Amino acid sequence: MPTSRTISGIICLGATAAPLALAPMQLDRSLTFVREMENRTPNAFPGFGSIDDLMDAQWWASISRAFEDRAPFRKEMISLERMLGLSASGMASKTIAYGTGQWLFWYAALADNLGSVEYVERAIAAMDRFFDGPPFSADLFILVAPDKATIYPEKLLDSSRAIFEPSIPQRDLLHNWFAEPGHPERIDLWTQMHHRKAELDPLGELLYEPGGSHFNSVGAMVMAKAMVDAADVDDSGDSSLWNDDSELVEIWTRTQAPELALRGGEWGRIETQTHSQIRRAGVMIKELWDEDRRIAGPDFLSITEITYHNRKRIVSESATRRLIPGKTLVIHDSFIAVYLYPTLSQFFEDLTFIHVGYITPGEFRQALDSYDRVYFESAEHYFPERAIEYFEQTGAATP
Amino acid sequence: MVFSSQTFLFVFFPIVLLLYAIAPRRARNTVLLIASMLFYLWGGGWFIGWLLTSIMGNWIFGRFAGKARDAGETKKLHTIVGLSVVFNIGILGWFKYANFFVDQINGIAAAINYQGMDWTPIMLPIGISFFTFQANSYVFDIAKGQGKALKNPLDFALYVSLFPQLIAGPIVRYHQVASQLVSRTFSLDNVTAGMNRFALGLCKKVLIADSVSPIADAAFNNSGNITTNDAWIGILAYTIQIYFDFSGYSDMAIGLGRIFGFRFPENFKHPYSSASMTEFWRRWHVTLSEWFRDYVYFPLGGSRCSRLLTYRNLILVFLLTGFWHGANWTFIVWGMFHGFWLIVDRLLGKKERPTGFKLVLNRxxxxxxxxxxxxxxxxxxxxxxxxxxxxxxxxxxxxxSAALLRLVSVQTMIALAIGSLIFFVPRNMALGPIIEESDTRVAAIFRAMLVLVALPLTLMLIINGTFSPFLYFQF
Incomplete structure (x- = not known):
């Protein structure tokens, strides 16, 4: 008769051997889970080129990643962990903070990334010194995409608010700096978002995705308008371009688990999102560049298909519509990347997008003398860090 | 490749075990050797060249040492052993310590306004501290007559590179496994016992060590801004983490060795139950302590010399022990700290292990x-x-602080609570060997908990660790 140690040993052995035996039967299921719930293409097994591959730890690591994406019962194990995590700690994962109803917030955006008051003061001082420093030829505009919690603090649960509240002084510092009158280079989106929110609340409409970490298309248009207005102000203080017969077109509507729900493994939390862009009648995409590669036959949405970190350039033309002339550079993060590439391309003659992090502070400084205008956009919680990186390093020397 | 990765658990290990089981007895060493090389290549890449260099060099030194010993040529034997030390310390010194010494030289040069050396930092091959010590012990043991030199270099290569203990020990000395390299038993009894031990180690690492590590990391990565409360919870978490991580890895290594018929020495014996610092070092990373004791402390004269020389020997051994752990002043200070307390132990004199309240106080x-x-x-x-x-x-x-509190979940609290039990367990209760092969009712209960609760949770956490949705907001 087998002893308890034999039985337990065989169970342990089975636990390690069973996945290999079951993997072929579960393969499609695992790969579908990675595509749909992890929002990415499953890692492929690397090709074998030469003996050098065998000596490359990265080559072996890519084999490991390919195995991991094909492990059987991946969905069940991850869902179970999330379920236990929920019941045990009240949070789906350490990255998610809960709000009221279906609202979710990203932990890092609530507090962590913003840094201390001193840190924000340092970022502001860096920007002040930068503008007082050596001149540059471009018109530089700085703008911040306000965090969801800043615009909708009432949607935070008490536990999440406790994390958010210590960061309010830092946020106020930033907001006050941007709202200071007499500085057209500072685009104050907080005020504009709050105004738009006040208009939409009675209608039950939102500016941000409840289960995501970004604004939605409605919020995106507030940013787009602010950017166009900043470069094309008429006598009334508003942009005639924005108010022409631009058409808001629906790009897609999807019902799916939003990104924060995905991160938390809450596959059942479903949200319907509609992405819209502005298309202006008579504006044509003349050239589209993915780094140094010209894309043949570009259309309005081609730009959204270029890898996020690649430099994108769009040259537009129109016989009937006015475009903002000259060369424009937009240094941006996911807020613009997800929502505004096609829209912005409709307003600028020659527009280049560079994802923040893929331009060095030195290149940023050079761009200020080689472009006609430069926008520097960042999410609120990342702004101090990025301001220090780009403005402190490229500004005037600290006295 | 680490033992707690899916690739090892669900692919590498079952395939190697299957091949080992169906291979003819004479081919089993070859199966293990190929598997070990693959295991090292997986994480080490090109560094395998240095593993092979170490293997070849020490095998040759071993052959010469064996011949010199058989011929009674003591002087020649000492020369060979000395050359093997230079060879091994040379490899270890270059990869592990060259950056450190250049940093020191450049620091001094900068202080006196001289230009420092241009230097490209050297990458550290995985497991070099372990396999270098293990390989050198072979030459030492041959020289001491504690084993015969292996004729087949492949057997020696297997001794040095055997994947269960290649990366993080235990440091298995040659005389401990010499006979097993040539002949050992592969049986269901060994496989099941080894699997039990392996599963225990895996659970210790994943459920306890990995769960408390974020707290320790948060405290130590922010040492300039932490509160006293943070500092204490952080050091408690690290004390638990390092024990469960390292002893868990040793359990896995011992278990894997057993599966393939090897019996590796125990590496941890409830160190936190020690009643003196001397006892601690008989229970913590035992195979390293014994390596330094037998190959450094004893040759220096050990404690069979004057009191002052004994203290010097202790300090020297612990200086080296600290430095072995890493090329940083922190490790040197840590080694000296322990050396100091061992000297204090000696100054207080040898005493019987205390009992009652005094034992509690000492612990x-x-x-x-x-x-x-x-x-x-x-x-x-x-x-x-x-x-x-x-x-x-x-x-x-x-x-x-809020940053630390954020990391405290029910999971981390349970891990801290279970981990803290290690401070209270009786010193003779060795959970590893109990789980591995005891037939008592208590052992059966432990094993039931292991396979019904701990192991499923562990596998769940391992798979969950690879969950990585593409989230653009993080960029």
Whole structure:
């Protein structure tokens, strides 16, 4: 008769051997889970080129990643962990903070990334010194995409608010700096978002995705308008371009688990999102560049298909519509990347997008003398860090 | 490749075990050797060249040492052993310590306004500290007559590179496995016993060590801004983490060895139950302590010399022990710290192990000192350690910081609570061997908990660790 140690040993052995035996039967299921719930293409097994591959730890690591994406019962194990995590700690994962109803917030955006008051003061001082420093030829505009919690603090649960509240002084510092009158280079989106929110609340409409970490298309248009207005102000203080017969077109509507729900493994939390862009009648995409590669036959949405970190350039033309002339550079993060590439391309003659992090502070400084205008956009919680990186390093020397 | 990865657990290990089981007896060493090389290539890449260099060099030194010993040529034997030490320390010194010494030289040069050396930092081959010590023990043991030189270089290659203990020990000395390299038993009994031990180690690492590590990391990565409360919870978490991580890895190695018919020495024997610092070092990383004892401390004269020389020997051994752990002043200070307390133990004189309240008090003092030592061991630099000590001893009173509280979940609290039991278990209760092969009812209960609760949770966490949705907001 087998002893308890034999039985337990065989169970342990089975636990390690069973996945290999079951993997072929579960393969499609695992790969579908990675595509749909992890929002990415499953890692492929690397090709074998030469003996050098065998000596490359990265080559072996890519084999490991390919195995991991094909492990059987991946969905069940991850869902179970999330379920236990929920019941045990009240949070789906350490990255998610809960709000009221279906609202979710990203932990890092609530507090962590913003840094201390001193840190924000340092970022502001860096920007002040930068503008007082050596001149540059471009018109530089700085703008911040306000965090969801800043615009909708009432949607935070008490536990999440406790994390958010210590960061309010830092946020106020930033907001006050941007709202200071007499500085057209500072685009104050907080005020504009709050105004738009006040208009939409009675209608039950939102500016941000409840289960995501970004604004939605409605919020995106507030940013787009602010950017166009900043470069094309008429006598009334508003942009005639924005108010022409631009058409808001629906790009897609999807019902799916939003990104924060995905991160938390809450596959059942479903949200319907509609992405819209502005298309202006008579504006044509003349050239589209993915780094140094010209894309043949570009259309309005081609730009959204270029890898996020690649430099994108769009040259537009129109016989009937006015475009903002000259060369424009937009240094941006996911807020613009997800929502505004096609829209912005409709307003600028020659527009280049560079994802923040893929331009060095030195290149940023050079761009200020080689472009006609430069926008520097960042999410609120990342702004101090990025301001220090780009403005402190490229500004005037600290006295 | 690490044991707690899906690739190892679900692909590499079952395939190697299957091939080993169906291979003819004479081909089993070859199966294990190929598997071990693959295992090293997986994480080490090109560094396998240095593993092979170490293997070839020490095998040749072993052959010469064996011949010299058989011929009674003592002087020649000493020369060969000396050359093998130079060879091994040369490899280890270059890869592990060259960056450190260049940094020191450049620091001095900068202080006196001289230009430092141009230097490209050298990458550290995985497991080099372990396999170098293991390989050198072969030459030592041959020289001491504790084993015969292996004729087949492949057998020696297997001894050095055997994947269960290649990366993080235990440091298996040649005389401990010499006969097993040639002949050993592969049986269901060994496989099941080894699997039990392996599963225990895996659960210790994943459920306890990995669960508490974020707290330790948060405290130590922010040592300049932590409160006294943060500092204490951080060092408690690290004390638990390092034990469960390292002893868990040793359990896995011992278990894997057993599966393939090897019996590796125990590496941890409830170190936090020690009643003195001397006892601690008989229970913590035992195979390293014994390596230094047999190959450094004893040859220096050990304690069979004057009191002052004994103290010198202790300090020297612990200086080397600290330096072995890493090329940083923090490890040197940590080694000296332990050496100092071993000398204090000696000054207090040899006594019977205390009982009752005195035993409790002594165990508390030892754990306290060990925790104090872990601060400098874990800190990135001496200045960071200084900041941590400042916070630890009341320099920054206040509640727990929000950043640390954020990491405290029910999972981490349970892991901390279970991990803290290690401070209270009886010193003779060796859970590893009990789980591995005891037939008592208590052992059966432990094993039932292991396979019904701990192992499923562990596998769940391992798979969950690879969940990585593409989330653009993180960029």
């Amino acid at each position: 508390f003092i030892v754990v306290f000192l060990v925790m104090i030592g872990w601060v400098v061991f874990r800190a990135e630099s001496l200045s960071a350690a200084g900041e941590y000590y400042y916070a630890l001893f009341g320099g920054n009173t206040g509640d727990f």
